[in-house]
Amino acid sequence: MDNPNQAYPGVDPPRAGMSGHCPRCGKGRLFAGYLRLEPVCSRCGLDLAALDSADGPAFFVMSIVSFVVVGLALYTEVAWSPPLYVHVLLWVPLAFILAAPLMRIVKGLMVGLQFRSSAAEGRLQSHDDQ
Numbered sequence: 001m002d003n004p005n006q007a008y009p010g011v012d013p014p015r016a017g018m019s020g021h022c023p024r025c026g027k028g029r030l031f032a033g034y035l036r037l038e039p040v041c042s043r044c045g046l047d048l049a050a051l052d053s054a055d056g057p058a059f060f061v062m063s064i065v066s067f068v069v070v071g072l073a074l075y076t077e078v079a080w081s082p083p084l085y086v087h088v089l090l091w092v093p094l095a096f097i098l099a100a101p102l103m104r105i106v107k108g109l110m111v112g113l114q115f116r117s118s119a120a121e122g123r124l125q126s127h128d129d130q
Helices: 013-018 056-080 084-116
Strands: none
Touching: 013 084, 056 084
16 A cells, blocks of 8 residues: 555545544454554554544543533523532533543544544654754
């Protein structure tokens, strides 16, 4: 293959990543566990370890979930003023219920986007390299 970052025809890397498949071939498994990436795609041999998205998915999921949960908690407080334990019983489980599936989807999306844009870790150039 000429370009190792070239997607196979008909494969949308972000969509393949969101569904838990390799962003290049769309067939191999992306995840070895719940959030741990496979080291290499079993179908096309793409090095998936280089596409690790670190803490990016957690940031986006926390932002989305906290916006929803805090908004609902504020509305509930203003409308009904329930005791504190009701807030804890409602919003802590909701935060986990929303965040758990979103983490896997957003991580797959970010891996697919990294693959599509050929994103790589930044490197400093020395004066000799210029």
